[in-house]
Amino acid sequence: MCLIFLQKMLLIQQQRSVVDVYPPARRLVQLAIIGKFRPLNDQEAKEWEESRQAVIRFEWKKARLFNFMYMARISNDWQWFSELANEYKELTKHIDN
DSSP: OHHHHHHHHHHHHHHSOHHHHOHHHHHHHHHHHHHHHSOOOHHHHHHHHHHHHHHHHHHHHHHHHHHHHHHHHHTTOHHHHHHHHHHHHHHTTTSOO
């Protein structure tokens, strides 16, 4: 059961881009497009840095969870795996579906 959950999560991650679903990533792309046509103003530059840092933190947390989930799976610790899966759901609950 837990293995199926992990496979579904990995499949979902492969099918959609973080830019499509994570608001700071979406804003980062918007600012990158604006920046191609004109220099960013002070507020936009601040938003750029905040969005960039938010995306980096989010991706590191997600990678950490996936690594721990893999460790739980290979050690057959399904209770730990379940706890990590719940933590992953909590981390990604703000993502559009």
